[in-house]
Amino acid sequence: MVDDAIIKKVLNNNVVIAEKENNDYILIGKGIGFDFHKGSSIPSNRIETVFIRENTEIDNNYNTVLETIDNKIIGISEEIISMSEKDLGLKLNKQIHVSLPDHINFCLKRMEKEIKIENPFLNELKVLYPEEYSIASKALKMINDTFNTNIPEDETGFICLHIRAAITEDGIGIHLEYTNKIKDIMNLISKLIGRSIETNSLEYARTLTHTNFMLERILKGKTIKNLLLDTIKDKFQSEYSIAIKIALRIEALFSVKVPEDEIGYLAIHLKRLSDMENE
Numbered sequence: 003m004v005d006d007a008i009i010k011k012v013l014n015n016n017v018v019i020a021e022k023e024n025n026d027y028i029l030i031g032k033g034i035g036f037d038f039h040k041g042s043s044i045p046s047n048r049i050e051t052v053f054i055r056e057n058t059e060i061d062n063n064y065n066t067v068l069e070t071i072d073n074k075i076i077g078i079s080e081e082i083i084s085m086s087e088k089d090l091g092l093k094l095n096k097q098i099h100v101s102l103p104d105h106i107n108f109c110l111k112r113m114e115k116e117i118k119i120e121n122p123f124l125n126e127l128k129v130l131y132p133e134e135y136s137i138a139s140k141a142l143k144m145i146n147d148t149f150n151t152n153i154p155e156d157e158t159g160f161i162c163l164h165i166r167a168a169i170t171e172d173g174i175g176i177h178l179e180y181t182n183k184i185k186d187i188m189n190l191i192s193k194l195i196g197r198s199i200e201t202n203s204l205e206y207a208r209t210l211t212h213t214n215f216m217l218e219r220i221l222k223g224k225t226i227k228n229l230l231l232d233t234i235k236d237k238f239q240s241e242y243s244i245a246i247k248i249a250l251r252i253e254a255l256f257s258v259k260v261p262e263d264e265i266g267y268l269a270i271h272l273k274r275l276s277d278m279e280n281e
Contacts (some may be wrong), residue, residue, distance in 0.1 A: 009074070094169065195244065
């Protein structure tokens with residue numbers, strides 16, 4: 003498809019913008035920006051990833067990115083997107099070609115000005131989106147290596163959100179809002195059980211994972227039957243009472259109805275938390 007495409011612009015050693023038959027392409031391949039130059043054609047066997055640019059609003063916004071953001075930043079962004087698509091086995095929403103370089107550019111400027119980067123949802127994102135977070139960790143290393151900087155791990159969470167948003171085609175704000183609500187529930191659990199749960203601990207990850215899976219089932223209308231519900235109500239009265247309060251918060255945050263069966267499973271998990279504390 004891109005045989006004999008002519009390079010219009012070299013973004014970095016591995017990424018170029020090329021043209022063929024009035025169509026623009028972003029081409030990614032090891033060393034193609036080093037071995038070839040503007041006006042050269044690239045043999046197809048050197049190209050690993052192709053992104054065709056079309057006359058859409060996103061692509062018009064990409065033109066603005068090209069005009070206002072350093073080529074190295076755009077280049078590393080395209081490498082990160084290519085890596086993400088390979089690791090995930092799917093194509094990401096085209097919007098990430100605009101949003102990711104814009105975000106990385108802003109991040110590097112904050113580092114230059116020594117503005118501290120903090121992500122209050124880092125541990126939640128690790129648990130909610132482990133695959134995206136793993137890719138984001140590799141992306142952060144690529145950015146730090148390329149620009150000889152030391153951006154902290156907090157930034158991994160923000161990159162994770164960009165990747166997640168590009169998978170689901172929802173805006174980043176949707177996932178940030180969801181994560182914020184999950185954190186709200188976790189804080190309530192800590193308050194109701196009368197102790198803090200270390201956010202980087204296994205019990206925090208287990209509790210968050212259980213809460214998230216429960217919520218996914220409720221949102222999809224696929225809740226499961228709890229055959230031990232009556233026993234749970236009788237044997238774990240304190241935990242069941244706490245579970246009801248947590249369920250009410252979930253209902254308020256997500257505008258859903260939490261079934262008694264799910265409240266029962268939540269009570270079991272709260273009992274497990276209590277047992278872990280006493281071990």
